[in-house]
Amino acid sequence: MKETTLLKIALICSLVGLAVLYFISTKIEPTDFSASGLSQNVGEDVRLKGLVKNIDDKGSVVFIEVEQQSPVTVVLFAEGSELKLNSGDNIEVFGKVQEYKGKNEIVAQKIMVIR
Amino acid sequence: MFPEILVAIILGCVMGVITGLTPGLHINLVALILFSLSPVLLGYTNVVAVASFIIAMSITHTFTDFISATYLGAPADDTALAVLPAHRLLLDGRGHEAVKLTVIGSLLCLILTIALSPLLIFIVPIIFEYLKNYVGWILLAVIIFMILREEGIDKKFWALIVVALSGSFGLIVFNIPNLKDPLLPMLSGLFGVSVLLLSLSQRVTLPMQRATEMIKIKTKNMAKALGSGVFSGSLVSIFPGVGPAQAAVLAGQIVGKIDTFSYLILVGGINTVSMVLSLITLLTIQKARNGSIIVVQQLLQSISTGMLILFLAVALIAGGIATFLTLYVSKIFSRVMNKINYSLLSIAIIIFIALMVFYFSGIIGILILLVSVSIGLVPNIINVSRANAMACLIVPVILVNVL
Numbered sequence: 001m002k003e004t005t006l007l008k009i010a011l012i013c014s015l016v017g018l019a020v021l022y023f024i025s026t027k028i029e030p031t032d033f034s035a036s037g038l039s040q041n042v043g044e045d046v047r048l049k050g051l052v053k054n055i056d057d058k059g060s061v062v063f064i065e066v067e068q069q070s071p072v073t074v075v076l077f078a079e080g081s082e083l084k085l086n087s088g089d090n091i092e093v094f095g096k097v098q099e100y101k102g103k104n105e106i107v108a109q110k111i112m113v114i115r
Numbered sequence: 116m117f118p119e120i121l122v123a124i125i126l127g128c129v130m131g132v133i134t135g136l137t138p139g140l141h142i143n144l145v146a147l148i149l150f151s152l153s154p155v156l157l158g159y160t161n162v163v164a165v166a167s168f169i170i171a172m173s174i175t176h177t178f179t180d181f182i183s184a185t186y187l188g189a190p191a192d193d194t195a196l197a198v199l200p201a202h203r204l205l206l207d208g209r210g211h212e213a214v215k216l217t218v219i220g221s222l223l224c225l226i227l228t229i230a231l232s233p234l235l236i237f238i239v240p241i242i243f244e245y246l247k248n249y250v251g252w253i254l255l256a257v258i259i260f261m262i263l264r265e266e267g268i269d270k271k272f273w274a275l276i277v278v279a280l281s282g283s284f285g286l287i288v289f290n291i292p293n294l295k296d297p298l299l300p301m302l303s304g305l306f307g308v309s310v311l312l313l314s315l316s317q318r319v320t321l322p323m324q325r326a327t328e329m330i331k332i333k334t335k336n337m338a339k340a341l342g343s344g345v346f347s348g349s350l351v352s353i354f355p356g357v358g359p360a361q362a363a364v365l366a367g368q369i370v371g372k373i374d375t376f377s378y379l380i381l382v383g384g385i386n387t388v389s390m391v392l393s394l395i396t397l398l399t400i401q402k403a404r405n406g407s408i409i410v411v412q413q414l415l416q417s418i419s420t421g422m423l424i425l426f427l428a429v430a431l432i433a434g435g436i437a438t439f440l441t442l443y444v445s446k447i448f449s450r451v452m453n454k455i456n457y458s459l460l461s462i463a464i465i466i467f468i469a470l471m472v473f474y475f476s477g478i479i480g481i482l483i484l485l486v487s488v489s490i491g492l493v494p495n496i497i498n499v500s501r502a503n504a505m506a507c508l509i510v511p512v513i514l515v516n517v518l
């Protein structure tokens with residue numbers, strides 16, 4: 001095998017990878033949350049950044065109120081979760097928008113504290 | 116997200132070159148540092164970009180670590196068995212060819228694994244369920260076969276002695292409490308320093324290194340090497356306790372006697388395959404068998420099929436970039452080798468390895484290095500395969516799985 005052949009294969013690999021990456025990154029990127037988006041996008045994956053305003057720990061489920069123009073409720077099913085949150089923490093939430101008793105909320109799949 | 120991931124891939128590839136060229140600097144360590152910094156990093160970027168950096172670094176590392184194994188004789192667990200054939204080619208003025216062969220293995224196995232990934236997503240859970248209780252027995256059969264493959268009763272006996280010596284040595288080393296990085300002194304002694312000492316004692320002079328454009332490999336041999344690389348690399352990512360080193364030994368037994376070129380292609384492919392397949396097992400059996408991919412798992416918790424496709428694309432891009440980088444750096448090493456005294460270089464490398472061992476594993480590491488060098492010299496004296504010394508990693512896995 002010639003070295004130039006190997007380099008050509010490597011170049012094709014990178015280009016194919018780039019094309020796939022570009023296509024898939026536009027498809028799977030969670031939409032940044034906006035208040036209007038929450039009401040419109042039930043069932044969609046969203047990302048939300050904001051300060052924790054209030055935490056209501058019910059044991060197996062935790063309700064986190066995140067400061068936005070109008071506060072958003074994030075639901076975290078906490079079984080096995082070791083996440084420790086305090087009011088005032090800056091967090092990033094990845095989750096799905098869900099409608100519950102006429103209100104929209106985000107069911108968290110992942111919450112990270114940003115420092 | 117696309118530009119952020121691209122930057123992460125480029126930075127990851129650069130870091131992969133650094134970790135690959137520095138004996139003792141493991142990708143797992145860099146991945147763990149990144150994980151501990153993730154709360155700060157996520158203020159500037161997103162979690163997918165951090166994961167992409169780790170994947171690009173890990174893939175590039177599986178390409179570049181053969182440079183230090185070939186030119187410096189400093190092996191890691193995935194390159195240990197490549198040191199001897201690569202060193203032979205280096206002493207024949209063909210160090211760059213040795214590296215190029217491992218790059219062929221890494222790149223083509225990467226492409227094959229990604230092409231087979233739709234199939235592997237279904238097959239991996241089935242194989243895992245079926246074979247998970249037999250790993251120890253399979254490895255025991257491999258080690259018995261390795262001994263029996265030596266020619267003549269004398270060599271079989273001495274192969275058994277080497278297996279017993281290195282197996283017991285591995286058991287002792289892995290049971291030393293609070294020992295950081297036991298693999299560095301053990302493998303550097305068995306497969307690196309001992310080879311360099313033999314070169315020194317035989318007053319080996321390095322011939323002019325040449326960078327040939329063409330390598331002739333029979334298509335049948337290449338297909339055999341790539342197939343075995345993908346198969347044994349899969350074992351690493353599916354079964355607990357099986358590392359690239361054990362997989363390389365297993366693959367060597369499966370393909371039988373193959374030429375040096377095909378063997379280097381095979382060994383080159385194993386670690387790249389295991390890295391890519393770790394991403395697939397993360398989706399299919401929710402298990403990562405690889406340190407850096409475990410950090411990706413910690414960052415993301417779980418991955419979706421879409422995310423897996425994204426990471427496979429990251430691996431493909433990183434593999435392409437790593438091919439260019441590895442061949443470029445190898446040519447630089449090749450040119451430098453022409454200008455320096457090999458005996459002095461060997462002494463410098465031995466001192467460097469000893470210093471690295473002392474830094475990472477302390478005085479106990481130096482003791483392990485001395486013992487492993489002594490054991491590493493035995494196969495050469497009695498003329499049996501040095502691969503038998505891999506028992507230091509295989510015997511502990513057999514005992515954990517069988518007993």
